[in-house]
Amino acid sequence: MKQVLLFVMIAFIGLHGSVFGRDLFKHRKNLGKESMPVSIGIGFITDFFDTLGIGAFAPTTLLVKVTKQLDDDRKLPGTLNVSHAMSCLLEALIFITVVNVEPLTLFLLVASATAGSWLGSKFVTGLPEKKVQFVMGCALIVTAVLMALKQSGMINILGEGNVATGLTGIKLMIGIVGNFALGALMTMGVGLYAPCMAMVYMLGLSPLVAFPIMSASCAALMPVASINFIKTGEYARKLSFGITIGGIIGVIIAAKFVTGLDITVLTWIVIVVIIYTGFTYLQKSHRAVAAQEV
Template structure:
């Protein structure tokens, strides 16, 4: 069953890579004219996916950077957050699923439910206004901040030992993963939410990583195919996301253990700063309309 799962991951991601390559080739004259930096974008991908490999949301970090740097519009931000992470998460999923033990039934339920949520999401996201997307992102940033703080302050338990879920816990986790898959498509990352769910259900905290990456490698690749079809993403940032593999490999294979305590506090500050900045942007937009 594990071999079947890994084979499915490879097949789905190669379909995505083919679709992305075809779209990039079709728009090859436009890609390098997009606003993202030719130097800082690939470097940022290395850092973002190094941190992401340890469960620090790449959605949250990217949301804090891209609008401020004016690399992508808020309208195309959700699509970009999804398309840019497909290839790095593909590598992460293979690394974690083959190295961390989680019951195959639990893993499959989480993955399938998240994929369904991700598939249904994009057709609704592209209809949302930029203001609505910004509000969703603000909420997502605040939720991610609260969850990180909860873990650091001991509010969210993190001492589970189980590797498999049964009964109502499995059903509830499946429902939540469906919701997280849909939320991915409006720029709200599922890493912190999945971690909180894993802790609450009594699973071994380390089980969060194959569940997160296993679910995301399907959900973001399938959801991202929809964004590519709709041309609702930054091609340049997504193209440079291949550099994220460097960050993933450094984190997974070279760093055996990392004390993320300081990094998490930095991320909390960045998330709050980003949320406040987006909120002030909304207020400024309202003031302009009133005038």
């Protein structure tokens, strides 16, 4: 199963690289006016922290706006997908290779997230986004608090020392259903990383196991989405190229950092990421409610 996923990730790298590369070569005389050093810097920063589980889209949007690297907001969705597809695939390839995770668990959870995103693109987007963001925000913060209490030794509600690398029985079914739902919610803009971290921990798996699961889940989606943006030209070529270069470097460095951490330190990092993402969802929900009241 793990070999199948590795083959799929490598195939997607080849697919994305060829489609992206051909488009860059075709427009090599007019790639854009963006700054290559700034673009590379944005890619390094955002994908370094993306590898830690924070996510790349929101930080990239912020940095692109602050540095004024994009003059047409209509190209932002395409730029985000195209520029981060390769780094996300690389994340998945590294974590699948170096992290000890039970192959069947990994395969089934990644497959369920992919199926969920397909269904979500058709049906889930009709749900009230602000309510979903509010519920997800509250759930993540509560989970993070429980994790922190457990790590500090105050409670053992989450079980003793999560070291499992695979799921079986009812826990496996919960994981499949949970990742299916997270894949569907991605189509509404609800990031998969932090909720996946929380779910994996609550099911008793080692926090490190979340990294191949969440990265491979997203890596199976982004290359396909980016193809249409490339074909229609709805993305910033030079900016995306720079972010891709910086992102690859950021992923390699961050992956070594993550996999070399003591599991206790890693768990605290996961807790911080989950809290950060939870408050981000609550903030988005609050802004959506405020906009409706105006």
